[in-house]
Amino acid sequence: MADVNRGNRPLSPHLSIYRPQMTSILSIIHRITGVAMSLAALLITWWFLAAASGSEYFEFVDGLLTSWLGYLVLIGSLAAFWFHFFNGIRHLRWDMVVGLGLGESARSGWAALILSVVATVLTIILAL
Amino acid sequence: MSFLTDYKRVAGLGSAKSGTEHFIEQRLSAIALIPLGVAFLYTFIGALGAGHETVIETYSRPIPALIAIMFIWAMFAHLRMGLQVVIEDYISGERARMRALIINALIWRGAAIVGVFAIAKIAFLA
Numbered sequence: 001m002a003d004v005n006r007g008n009r010p011l012s013p014h015l016s017i018y019r020p021q022m023t024s025i026l027s028i029i030h031r032i033t034g035v036a037m038s039l040a041a042l043l044i045t046w047w048f049l050a051a052a053s054g055s056e057y058f059e060f061v062d063g064l065l066t067s068w069l070g071y072l073v074l075i076g077s078l079a080a081f082w083f084h085f086f087n088g089i090r091h092l093r094w095d096m097v098v099g100l101g102l103g104e105s106a107r108s109g110w111a112a113l114i115l116s117v118v119a120t121v122l123t124i125i126l127a128l
Numbered sequence: 129m130s131f132l133t134d135y136k137r138v139a140g141l142g143s144a145k146s147g148t149e150h151f152i153e154q155r156l157s158a159i160a161l162i163p164l165g166v167a168f169l170y171t172f173i174g175a176l177g178a179g180h181e182t183v184i185e186t187y188s189r190p191i192p193a194l195i196a197i198m199f200i201w202a203m204f205a206h207l208r209m210g211l212q213v214v215i216e217d218y219i220s221g222e223r224a225r226m227r228a229l230i231i232n233a234l235i236w237r238g239a240a241i242v243g244v245f246a247i248a249k250i251a252f253l254a
Binding site: 059 | 140155158159161162165169172173174176177179180181183184187196200203204207210214239242243245246247249250
């Protein structure tokens with residue numbers, strides 16, 4: 001369509017000129033944690049497949065997951081899980097039109113952040 | 129500044145008629161994953177690094193096996209729909225986007241079946 005006018009319509013705000021806010025930063029982290037956890041999802045599936053395949057192959061995969069690099073990925077994924085978990089509940093509340101005020105959404109954002117740190121630490125202690 | 133768009137510009141570019149279903153399924157799987165995620169994590173941290181026998185023993189019991197199967201199923205559905213939106217948002221170019229969407233739609237369904245199969249094999253054969 002040659003006659004389409006694309007030049008002078010208002011554009012969506014560009015992230016680079018927007019002051020970072022609690023809500024925008026957490027929204028971005030929610031996406032990043034979600035995407036990043038796809039690696040852990042594949043690793044855990046591989047771990048189950050290895051367990052179903054036999055003890056020798058399982059020891060190899062389990063050894064990879066419990067190596068220092070494996071633990072680095074898994075603990076990072078654990079933190080991602082808890083953040084995505086609590087921030088996801090925040091999103092579900094918003095979907096029910098609850099807690100959408102400016103002050104409320106900033107407070108629930110802090111709550112999600114703090115709870116995810118606490119839950120991550122507690123899970124690690126429980127796993128030891 | 130013109131706020132008007134030509135009819136021509138939007139003709140044939142309307143809703144694909146499946147947005148609501150995607151929205152609802154994404155949230156349903158999110159709700160399911162609240163209890164399933166916590167329950168699965170509990171079984172998983174007990175079994176990781178505890179040796180093959182412990183893993184087989186854990187997931188041959190019906191409740192941990194069912195929790196793991198339900199978790200894998202809901203999690204991969206949630207992951208697939210979430211990544212679909214990310215692809216739609218960030219990958220430009222119709223061909224590249226379509227390629228990514230097709231791979232995304234297939235790979236996570238495949239991974240879910242692999243996970244369910246593996247846990248079921250442990251549960252049934254142990």
